[in-house]
Each structure stands twice: as structure tokens, then as C-alpha cells.
Amino acid sequence: MSKIVLIGANHAGIAAANTLLDSYPENELVIFDRNTNLSYLGCGTALWVGRQINSYEHLFYTNKEAFEDKSAKVHMETSVESIDFDQKKVVAKTKDGVEIVEHYDKLILATGSVPIAPNIIGSDLENVQFVKLFQDGQKADQALADPNVKEVAVIGAGYIGVEIAEAAKRRGKNVRLFDAADTCLNTYYDSWFTKDMDKVLENNGIHNHFGELVQEYKGVDGKVTTVVTDKGEYAADLVLMAIGFAPNNTLGKDKIETFTNGAYKVNLKQETNLPDVYAVGDCATIYSNALEDTTYIALATNAVRSGIVAGHNVGGTPLESIGVQGSNGISIFGYNMVSTGLNIAAAEKAGFEVKYTEFEDLQKPGFMKDNGNVKIRIIYDAKNRRVLGAQMASTEDISMGIHMFSLAIEEKVTIDKLKLLDIFFLPHFNQPYNYITMAALSAE
Numbered sequence: 001m002s003k004i005v006l007i008g009a010n011h012a013g014i015a016a017a018n019t020l021l022d023s024y025p026e027n028e029l030v031i032f033d034r035n036t037n038l039s040y041l042g043c044g045t046a047l048w049v050g051r052q053i054n055s056y057e058h059l060f061y062t063n064k065e066a067f068e069d070k071s072a073k074v075h076m077e078t079s080v081e082s083i084d085f086d087q088k089k090v091v092a093k094t095k096d097g098v099e100i101v102e103h104y105d106k107l108i109l110a111t112g113s114v115p116i117a118p119n120i121i122g123s124d125l126e127n128v129q130f131v132k133l134f135q136d137g138q139k140a141d142q143a144l145a146d147p148n149v150k151e152v153a154v155i156g157a158g159y160i161g162v163e164i165a166e167a168a169k170r171r172g173k174n175v176r177l178f179d180a181a182d183t184c185l186n187t188y189y190d191s192w193f194t195k196d197m198d199k200v201l202e203n204n205g206i207h208n209h210f211g212e213l214v215q216e217y218k219g220v221d222g223k224v225t226t227v228v229t230d231k232g233e234y235a236a237d238l239v240l241m242a243i244g245f246a247p248n249n250t251l252g253k254d255k256i257e258t259f260t261n262g263a264y265k266v267n268l269k270q271e272t273n274l275p276d277v278y279a280v281g282d283c284a285t286i287y288s289n290a291l292e293d294t295t296y297i298a299l300a301t302n303a304v305r306s307g308i309v310a311g312h313n314v315g316g317t318p319l320e321s322i323g324v325q326g327s328n329g330i331s332i333f334g335y336n337m338v339s340t341g342l343n344i345a346a347a348e349k350a351g352f353e354v355k356y357t358e359f360e361d362l363q364k365p366g367f368m369k370d371n372g373n374v375k376i377r378i379i380y381d382a383k384n385r386r387v388l389g390a391q392m393a394s395t396e397d398i399s400m401g402i403h404m405f406s407l408a409i410e411e412k413v414t415i416d417k418l419k420l421l422d423i424f425f426l427p428h429f430n431q432p433y434n435y436i437t438m439a440a441l442s443a444e
């Protein structure tokens with residue numbers, strides 16, 4: 001029997017805890033989390049704040065009691081302040097200032113990520129906030145309910161920014177979306193796709209300010225009123241900041257080996273360089289099959305999988321992660337985009353000699369009603385023809401197709417293997433000369 005201490009009870013920590021409690025109940029598990037809630041699905045923030053779903057109630061999928069029922073000791077609203085890795089001891093403080101000391105045989109760090117705080121004057125003004133925690137969602141929701149809040153500025157047109165800009169627009173606000181890059185979602189998609197999403201945003205009334213750098217927030221009586229950029233000044237009653245996540249590495253950064261961005265470096269078993277210390281989710285690195293190297297990708301899906309892997313290793317069953325492709329998707333005003341692996345910029349940055357093939361067509365035969373256009377691009381290594389990435393976009397639900405490319409990247413499939421791949425045909429779903437086949441066939 002081992003005593004296991006787990007720090008952080010959100011998606012990664014929960015997956016690790018459930019794996020341990022369900023498969024290795026003989027161990028003792030102590031869980032710490034500094035928040036009031038656990039298991040909040042951030043992916044639902046924009047849906048709820050934008051009133052595409054009525055409330056936040058179902059955005060939590062478990063609670064403290066569920067872990068206590070399985071005999072875990074759970075300390076909520078208790079922040080771990082320090083770890084003595086030599087003495088195998090963690091020191092935590094409850095919200096009332098009471099110190100708790102726990103020794104461990106094995107430690108799992110699941111402390112997640114923190115939003116990157118841009119260095120902008122006036123960031124401490126009222127109604128300037130991040131969009132990460134449930135509490136952030138509540139604050140944004142309340143601000144949007146205020147009829148005096150008419151102008152909303154969103155900083156960062158990545159996944160959170162684009163989603164929350166849509167939400168604010170759905171709440172009837174005048175929305176400006178700022179990004180340093182010259183298009184939205186630039187880290188996930190090539191401009192052939194992002195330019196379409198830029199148009200979708202504009203057509204739905206969002207003002208895109210791309211290639212524009214925010215420099216200052218000005219306010220009156222402590223409350224934000226204005227966003228100042230290198231190109232102009234704009235009224236803003238609410239500023240929502242989303243320029244990415246950084247790993248929350250405060251507890252271990254001095255002792256544990258870290259990646260370039262500070263994430264705890266882990267191997268395929270989620271082990272850090274310190275014996276009996278594991279790291280999972282957004283605070284840790286991950287192995288990318290596209291890069292064939294270690295990288296950092298903050299996604300709930302990765303968090304859950306890494307938590308399961310760590311849970312088994314800590315429990316005593318050796319298990320290696322199979323790596324990830326960073327598969328992701330977004331749906332904005334009915335326009336869907338999905339991607340996996342590397343886009344062209346990321347592949348070139350990683351040193352690949354890149355080729356790509358693309359195709360655009362109706363999803364279904366022309367005689368079918370309710371039919372939409374589909375765009376697909378497949379990126380491959382010019383030298384060994386290995387698939388490195390894929391992107392697809394449509395008003396249709398094309399989401400499931402990207403999983404095939406995820407597996408293709410994982411299994412190092414070449415573009416040529418996809419040319420005559422057996423893909424079924426039924427008019428309700430696709431065309432006999434479907435877009436995946438057509439893109440692959442036309443690869444140079």
C-alpha cells in the first residue's frame with residue numbers, strides 16, 4: 001500500500017484520482033485543490049455565457065463527495081504552498097490559514113495552467129479579466145448582464161478569444177476582437193482556413209482588429225473605459241483577455257526539470273526527473289507524434305489521458321502514453337473547423353520540408369438538400385511523405401473525419417496510403433469521390 005498525494009483536482013487530477021481509486025483502491029489518496037469547485041468544463045463557458053445553453057449547472061461532472069465516497073481524503077479551498085521533495089512532504093494552507101502537512105510515497109502534480117497575463121498598463125482596472133475559471137465565467141456573465149456594458153474588447157483571437165467574442169456578441173454587445181497576428185486562430189490553422197473564420201466573425205458583427213497590439217487600458221473611477229492600441233483608441237466597458245496559458249509550475253520549478261515554457265518535463269509514463277514524482281495535464285509536457293518530440297499542448301483531452309496514464313503507473317501497472325496529435329476543433333456561428341497535427345507554419349518552424357494537398361467540394365452529392373461546402377488540407381513531409389497535419393472546415397459536421405488523420409499521424413501513415421483508402425459512400429454523408437480521397441489523390 002502506498003500513500004499518494006495529488007495536487008490539483010481538475011481534469012488531469014480527476015482522471016488520475018479516478019484511475020487510482022477505481023483500479024488500485026488499496027492505496028491511500030489525499031487530494032488538494034485551492035479552488036471552491038472541481039471538474040468545471042471551461043469548454044462550456046462560451047456556450048453558457050452566450051446563452052447557447054441555459055445555465056452552468058451541468059458543466060461540472062463530479063464533486064468532492066464522489067471522491068470521499070471512494071475513500072479519498074479531499075482538501076478543497078486548500079492551497080499547497082511548498083513541497084519538500086527530499087523529505088517527501090507537502091505543506092498546504094486552508095482558506096482559514098490552517099496549515100496541513102502530508103507525507104507521500106508518490107506525488108502527482110496536476111496544478112494545470114494559468115492564463116498568460118499580458119504586460120498592459122491598466123490590467124488591474126475593474127471589468128478587465130481572464131476567462132479560465134468558473135468564477136471568471138460568472139464575472140463575465142454578470143458584466144454582460146449589465147445594460148451599461150455595451151462595448152466588449154476581447155484580447156487574443158485564439159480558441160478562448162474567438163469563442164467568448166461570439167458569446168458576447170450573442171448577448172447583444174458591440175464586440176472588438178484583437179490579436180497580434182493578422183488573422184484569428186493562427187496557431188491552429190493556415191490562412192486558407194482562418195481567413196474564412198475572420199469573415200464569419202465579421203459577417204456576424206464582430207469587429208476584427210488583427211495585427212493590432214493592445215498597449216494600455218484606460219479607466220474612470222477604477223473601471224475600464226478605453227482600450228489603447230498601436231493603431232487607435234476604442235471604448236470598452238469589459239475587457240476579456242485570452243492570450244494563451246502558461247504551465248503552473250510554481251511548486252516544482254526549482255527542483256524539477258522543465259521545458260522551454262516552464263512545463264514539467266515528463267516521460268511517456270508521466271514521470272518527472274524526480275523519483276516518485278509525476279506530472280499530468282497542463283502543468284506538464286506531452287509527446288507529439290507529429291513532431292516526434294516533446295512539446296506543450298494545453299487541452300482537456302490531453303489532461304484526461306495523461307491523468308489515466310499516471311494513475312496506472314502510480315498504481316503499479318506500467319503504462320506508456322502513445323503520444324498525441326493536438327487534435328482540436330471549434331464551432332463559431334455554425335462554422336466548424338477541426339485540425340490535428342501541425343499546420344504549415346508549425347511544420348516549417350520545426351524544420352520539416354513541407355508539402356500539402358487540398359480540396360474543396362460539397363460534402364454530399366449535389367442532389368442532396370442541406371448540403372455545405374467542405375475544405376480540406378493535408379500537410380505532409382516532402383522527404384518521407386509522412387502525414388504531419390490536417391485541417392478541415394465546413395458548415396457541415398465534418399468533425400469525425402479528423403480522428404482518422406489523428407490516427408494516421410500517430411501511425412506514421414504516408415499521404416500515398418490515403419489515396420485509395422476504403423472510405424464508404426452514402427449520399428446522406430458524403431460523395432463517392434469524397435474530399436479526403438480527392439485531396440490525397442491530387443498530392444504531388
Ligand SMILES: Cc1cc2nc3c(=O)[nH]c(=O)nc-3n(C[C@H](O)[C@H](O)[C@H](O)COP(=O)(O)OP(=O)(O)OC[C@H]3O[C@@H](n4cnc5c(N)ncnc54)[C@H](O)[C@@H]3O)c2cc1C
Binds near residue numbers: 132280
Ligand atoms: C474557456 C476555456 C475553454 C476551453 N475549451 C476546451 C475545449 O473545448 N477542449 C479542450 O480540450 N480543452 C479546452 N480548454 C482547456 C482545458 O480546460 C485545459 O487544458 C484543462 O483544464 C487542463 O486541465 P488540468 O487539470 O491539467 O489543469 P487545470 O484545469 O488548470 O486545473 C488545475 C487545478 O489545480 C489546482 N491547483 C493549482 N495549484 C494548486 C496548489 N498550489 N494547491 C492546490 N491546488 C492547486 C487548481 O485550483 C485547479 O483546480 C479550455 C479552457 C478554457 C479556460
Ligand SMILES: NC(=O)c1ccc[n+]([C@@H]2O[C@H](COP(=O)([O-])OP(=O)(O)OC[C@H]3O[C@@H](n4cnc5c(N)ncnc54)[C@H](O)[C@@H]3O)[C@@H](O)[C@H]2O)c1
Binds near residue numbers: 155161184243244
Ligand atoms: N475548442 C478548444 O479546443 C479550446 C477552447 C478554448 C481553449 N482551448 C485551449 O486552452 C488554451 C488557452 O486558450 P487561449 O485562447 O488562451 O490560447 P490560444 O493559444 O488558443 O490563443 C492565444 C492567442 O493570443 C494571441 N496573442 C498572444 N500574445 C498576444 C498579445 N500580446 N496580444 C494580442 N494577442 C496575443 C495569439 O496570436 C493567439 O491567437 C489553449 O491551449 C487552447 O487550445 C481549447
